[in-house]
Amino acid sequence: MAWTTTALAVALVVFALLLPNDISKIEPGRFLRIPAEGILGAALLLVLPPRARRIVAVVAGLGLGALTIVKLLDMGSYWTLDRPFDLVLDWILLDDAQSFMKDSLGENGALVATIGVIVLAVVMVVLLALSVLRLSRLMVENRHTTGRTLLILGTAWITCSTLTLESSGVPIASHSAATLIENRVESVRKGLRDGEAFEKQSAIDAFADTPPDQLLTGLRGKDVLITFIESYGRSAIDDPQMGVPLGETLAQKTQELKDAGYASRSGWLRSPITGAGSWLGHSTFLSGLWIKNQSRYNNLVASDRLTLTEAFRRTGAWRTVGIVPGTQKAWPEGKFFGLNHIYDSDQLGYQGPKFSWSTMPDQYTLKAFEELEHGKAGRKPMMAEIILTSSHNPWAPIPSTIPEDRIGDGSIYHSLQKAEGKDPKEVWKDPSNVRDEYRKSIQYSVTSLVDHVAKYGSKDTVLIFLGDHQPNKTVTGENPSHDVPVSIVAQDPEVLDKIADWGWTDGLKPAEDAPQWRMDKFRDLFMTAFGSQADGTP
Structure with a gap:
């Protein structure tokens, strides 16, 4: 039972580190990589004093749980919006996801699915915290074996990184979790700055x-x-x-x-x-x-x-x-x-x-x-x-x-x-x-x-x-x-005739090479074509 529990703990931690945030990229080969974050995290836990080690292990487990939840949110966002979930601006969209589930699964089905998602998230966070805590304790109890194992894994990671060895088209030497966190931090910064940028853009009319x-x-x-x-x-x-x-x-x-x-005339926006x-x-x-x-x-x-x-x-x-x-x-x-x-x-x-x-x-x-x-x-x-x-x-x-x-x-x-x-x-x-x-x-x-x-x-x-x-x-x-x-x-x-110079295709089906404009350009082009005068001047 102890060995099984330990194996499951290792598998869960590795799964959390290597799980991609796009459901279309989930395949067995992606879980056969070496996560740099796991090696460095284990080395840190090995050298910390007991009290600090327990605190760091719990925090690391909770962090892995939160990272996994973010990846799951990204999967849903990639599936519906073809982009990662915005941790600053997208929370309101969860209400729309709930409405969609009601229409697709019925009210009872949507309620069961929602409860299931919440329970899964809580269980995932708790299990990862317990898993990291258990593994940190076992590593200290087997300090010499753990040290040699980390040395071998670290050497293998450096070798695979240097030779750019790949599995299923992705590098065996993985640092995907760190990259995702870095991208998320930058995304949050951009989200917080977006309001100021939009205010400047909207002031021009x-x-x-x-x-x-x-x-x-x-x-x-x-x-x-x-x-x-x-x-x-x-x-x-x-x-x-x-x-x-x-x-x-x-x-x-x-x-x-x-x-x-x-x-009729047609184009692309x-x-x-x-x-x-x-x-x-x-x-x-x-x-x-x-x-x-x-x-x-x-x-x-x-x-x-x-x-x-x-x-x-x-x-x-x-x-x-x-x-x-x-x-x-x-x-x-x-x-x-x-x-x-x-x-x-x-x-x-x-x-x-x-x-x-x-x-x-x-x-x-x-x-x-x-x-x-x-x-x-x-x-x-x-x-x-x-x-x-x-x-x-x-x-x-x-x-x-x-x-x-x-x-x-x-x-x-x-x-x-x-x-x-x-x-x-x-x-x-x-x-x-x-x-x-x-x-x-x-x-x-x-x-x-x-x-x-x-x-x-x-x-x-x-x-x-x-x-x-x-x-x-x-x-x-x-x-x-x-x-x-x-x-x-x-x-x-x-x-x-007023839009003849737009180059649109005759009929309701735009040609493949018909003009492609950003949707926000249409208002000004349309108003100009149909006689509106900017700022009241000819």
Whole structure:
């Protein structure tokens, strides 16, 4: 029993030191390396006096436990956001992770998973502290054997490092734990400095003092619909498994728009995020600032920055509305974005079931928009920000397109969901199925939007639609771009003439070599193209 306990203690410590912080990099070869931190830590414990040794052993074990928790947080962050967890700015995202688990596993499943994660974290920290304490005691009891072993391991580490020997493509002489700690410290420093840097950037606004009568003069009299399609990323178009069928849908919808009198142009925008955090993409697009984390978002909505939506409201020439079916609680930031009225999940009148995270199908959302705002007789021109959520992770179940006269208050979706809906737990057992369902959700959202505009739009309709970010790595694979497609659709040829020098592709599918702009550049380019004058001067 003693030997088994000791072996488990050694294994646990080595596991904590060598565990990578990206789940895609976990493979047996990574645990066959020699950790420099283990050798140096053992040597330190060997020479310390008894009282100091016990204190250092406990502290080292707790530190290893904390390091392991950070690695696990990184795994989740890499999987969803394709970046490590920000120890300063990302804690608020754990609430979104909890919401996602509720939608994927159900409320009871999410509760069990949450309790399991907390218990695992506590047990991991305690076991590592006990393991280091036990090993330090055994090393002192066998001081000569321990000294010789450390000398051999140290020599082996230096040899492997000098000869750059590798196992599974990574160096056998490992110092990954120390490197991770160093990177984390630097990341925390950058996070603490980020607020000051963002404040300087946000103070520069070319249109802050532009008089209202000189804003967006090239769109007066038009209905402008700014529509975000959740998780509509470049991978949906470029990946062969998804791109071929989606390309066919985009080609078909491009032709249907032409038949209805519309033309369209498309390009690429680089989102500040990937995998999740839609509001950061939305606010980047609308504010002209790079909103890459929650701290920047909080500072933005507390400022007087001119957003694209606020520019429409400020002119007095448009009624501005927000259609935000994913908003299920108070959203005071809506006033910052210049929206005269906000329709959240409660105000859209939906009586059907949720489709996983999405509170209602996109087809219903657009129908409600038509009935509540767009279809009103005698109204003034409007600017609407519309968030379509049917393509939100986990992409199951997906609603089906149905005749509009059957939609009603959405109650019909109860039977449709039971008849056609797929269980997300089953879908997520196979990455290929995940990509397939993701692609279908994008096709559904694009189809719902284009069909709506073709039916209810007019010569004064201008549609701008785009993705907010790429989906997670299960869909995109490793090292995805942050690009999302963006399209502008209009009947009036003068609208697209104003962006002729942008070099965008005709149709709803941007070419591979179409311009790629950072998303925060769009606001100024758009406002300039459509007549806004910087600082009120020609």
